[in-house]
Amino acid sequence: MSTLINVSQLTWKINNKYILNNINFDVCKGEIIGIIGPNGAGKTSLLRCLTNQTNLLNDKNLRGSIFLKKRDLTSYSSKQIAKHFAIVMQKNETIFALSVNDVMKMGLLPHKPLFAFDTDHDKTQILLALDKVGLKHEVNHNFNELSGGEQQRVLIARALVQSSQILILDEPTNHLDVYYQHQVLRLVKQLNLTVIMTVHDLNLASLYCQRLLLLNHGQLLADGSPTEVLTPAQLQQVFGLPCKQNIDPVNGATQVSFYLPEQESPSKKVMVVDHV
Amino acid sequence: MSKLALTFIALVLLMVLSVVMAITFGPASINTSELMSCLFATCNNSIVNSVLWQVRIPRVLVALVAGMGLAIAGAILQNTTRNPLADPYLFGIVSGAGLGATIANITLANSLTIALPLAAFLGALFSVLIVVFIAKVLQQMEQLLLAGVAVSFMLAAITQFILYFGEPFATNRVIFWLMGSLARVEMINFYVITSVLMLVIICVIAFHRQIDALLLGDDSASSLGVNVDKLRLLMLGLCAALTATIVAYCGGIGFVGLMIPHIVRHLIGVTSLKLILGSALIGAIFLIWVDVIARSSLPHAEIPIGIITSALGSLFFLFIMYRSRAVA
Numbered sequence: 055m056s057t058l059i060n061v062s063q064l065t066w067k068i069n070n071k072y073i074l075n076n077i078n079f080d081v082c083k084g085e086i087i088g089i090i091g092p093n094g095a096g097k098t099s100l101l102r103c104l105t106n107q108t109n110l111l112n113d114k115n116l117r118g119s120i121f122l123k124k125r126d127l128t129s130y131s132s133k134q135i136a137k138h139f140a141i142v143m144q145k146n147e148t149i150f151a152l153s154v155n156d157v158m159k160m161g162l163l164p165h166k167p168l169f170a171f172d173t174d175h176d177k178t179q180i181l182l183a184l185d186k187v188g189l190k191h192e193v194n195h196n197f198n199e200l201s202g203g204e205q206q207r208v209l210i211a212r213a214l215v216q217s218s219q220i221l222i223l224d225e226p227t228n229h230l231d232v233y234y235q236h237q238v239l240r241l242v243k244q245l246n247l248t249v250i251m252t253v254h255d256l257n258l259a260s261l262y263c264q265r266l267l268l269l270n271h272g273q274l275l276a277d278g279s280p281t282e283v284l285t286p287a288q289l290q291q292v293f294g295l296p297c298k299q300n301i302d303p304v305n306g307a308t309q310v311s312f313y314l315p316e317q318e319s320p321s322k323k324v325m326v327v328d329h330v
Numbered sequence: 331m332s333k334l335a336l337t338f339i340a341l342v343l344l345m346v347l348s349v350v351m352a353i354t355f356g357p358a359s360i361n362t363s364e365l366m367s368c369l370f371a372t373c374n375n376s377i378v379n380s381v382l383w384q385v386r387i388p389r390v391l392v393a394l395v396a397g398m399g400l401a402i403a404g405a406i407l408q409n410t411t412r413n414p415l416a417d418p419y420l421f422g423i424v425s426g427a428g429l430g431a432t433i434a435n436i437t438l439a440n441s442l443t444i445a446l447p448l449a450a451f452l453g454a455l456f457s458v459l460i461v462v463f464i465a466k467v468l469q470q471m472e473q474l475l476l477a478g479v480a481v482s483f484m485l486a487a488i489t490q491f492i493l494y495f496g497e498p499f500a501t502n503r504v505i506f507w508l509m510g511s512l513a514r515v516e517m518i519n520f521y522v523i524t525s526v527l528m529l530v531i532i533c534v535i536a537f538h539r540q541i542d543a544l545l546l547g548d549d550s551a552s553s554l555g556v557n558v559d560k561l562r563l564l565m566l567g568l569c570a571a572l573t574a575t576i577v578a579y580c581g582g583i584g585f586v587g588l589m590i591p592h593i594v595r596h597l598i599g600v601t602s603l604k605l606i607l608g609s610a611l612i613g614a615i616f617l618i619w620v621d622v623i624a625r626s627s628l629p630h631a632e633i634p635i636g637i638i639t640s641a642l643g644s645l646f647f648l649f650i651m652y653r654s655r656a657v658a
Contacts, residue, residue: 151600
């Protein structure tokens with residue numbers, strides 16, 4: 055598989071605190087990569103760097119490089135980056151009554167010059183994308199009135215209209231119930247795109263990602279298949295809780311279950327509250 | 331034909347009808363047939379001719395473009411700041427214009443016809459520059475509005491301080507000017523406001539997708555390749571220039587930028603092209619008729635137009651509050 059992104063010695067330090075510390079990895083075309091780790095590990099920061107949000111890579115506190123298709127990411131304009139990366143954010147709230155169609159049209163922006171109006175082809179593209187996520191019938195519905203899962207699916211459809219090769223998702227399953235968590239991630243898997251997403255739920259990450267990156271305190275502790283990354287030793291080091299690795303009898307995926315140690319020290323009690 | 335197209339056609343017809351009807355209203359009675367013959371053939375009555383071309387037509391046309399401009403400025407500010415309460419007045423534009431007008435009144439009393447609008451324009455731009463500077467330092471939308479309100483109060487305080495110690499005639503002039511009036515407008519004012527208005531509309535059409543992208547948050551817009559800070563500053567600058575031009579000629583006309591986009595959002599839509607075009611049409615119709623009320627409701631006097639828009643605006647506000655309470 056051809057390398058799409060190359061991250062090399064990426065370090066971001068603010069006030070002597072490492073947000074990211076010497077991160078190195080490659081992303082190949084078609085991979086589905088999950089970034090996991092506790093709160094504050096640097097997951098979202100890494101995503102922001104990968105898409106050079108707010109020209110972050112030119113920040114004086116940031117060292118290292120990111121190459122997209124063998125070209126330095128800083129040499130891409132924000133519009134060019136938007137043509138390569140489609141980003142689905144955690145929070146997408148609007149106080150105005152935007153329709154699903156209005157949200158979908160935003161995906162056309164990187165491909166449209168100034169003054170450009172919508173064409174019939176655009177309308178067809180929007181309906182096709184909504185059809186893929188099963189929401190074609192909601193095209194004129196108010197976006198705010200959709201359920202959290204439906205909103206995520208609309209934003210994934212918007213990413214399809216954006217026709218970028220790489221889909222970035224920041225906690226796509228946050229605030230979703232179990233049914234919608236699986237529905238959204240199954241959809242992401244079926245799109246045949248290169249996907250990089252941060253995921254809190256380790257078992258979901260294992261089920262839907264081919265490769266996991268385990269971050270802790272800004273460092274990349276492990277990079278590999280779910281079985282290689284979700285080892286009890288590594289997870290205990292990161293989350294401060296003992297765990298067991300199992301194979302799910304139904305789908306054959308690597309699963310982990312954490313348990314409380316029999317004798318807890320007061321400091322560990324705090325960690326339990328922090329991470330569970 | 332779609333419902334949206336029909337709505338726009340109806341609004342354009344209503345606007346043209348409003349212009350024609352508003353021209354016939356006033357102390358000197360001019361009926362529609364006289365108006366039509368003066369407009370499209372030869373005018374038999376020279377008094378009617380001069381009333382039409384020197385008073386009525388400039389006044390109605392300025393009401394048309396001022397209504398459009400104020401409503402559009404409000405609509406742009408609301409969409410770019412994602413705040414339905416954003417209004418050119420909240421950014422200190424009128425207070426700045428008031429301060430400029432006050433200083434011109436005190437210092438340049440002899441050449442006021444040119445000095446007053448020019449000073450008002452400079453004052454308005456000055457206040458916006460302060461707000462934009464604070465916005466650049468703070469980089470937060472919620473605080474941008476608060477900064478606008480703070481600047482507005484500060485400039486109003488300076489104005490009042492100057493007026494308190496100023497000569498009573500100058501004070502009167504400024505106070506009447508701040509109440510807003512279309513009584514002294516000329517065709518040149520219409521041309522100037524229209525030029526700025528066209529520039530703003532062209533820019534909004536050019537950047538409509540970028541402005542729409544802001545509606546789902548700054549991060550979302552920036553992920554779509556929008557340079558959020560630059561776009562917001564450009565739009566704020568355009569709104570300031572437009573409002574300052576209108577305020578310089580017409581004085582303080584409040585609440586149009588707040589009320590009209592609110593109505594358009596319910597009637598037509600929230601995305602910028604629909605909102606700006608709808609606001610232009612409804613804003614024009616609204617201000618034409620408010621001006622008709624201003625000049626025809628009292629027998630031998632005019633009510634300042636700003637008083638009527640403020641009264642209607644505050645009632646409208648209370649109505650919205652009541653309705654949202656009923657929904658909640």
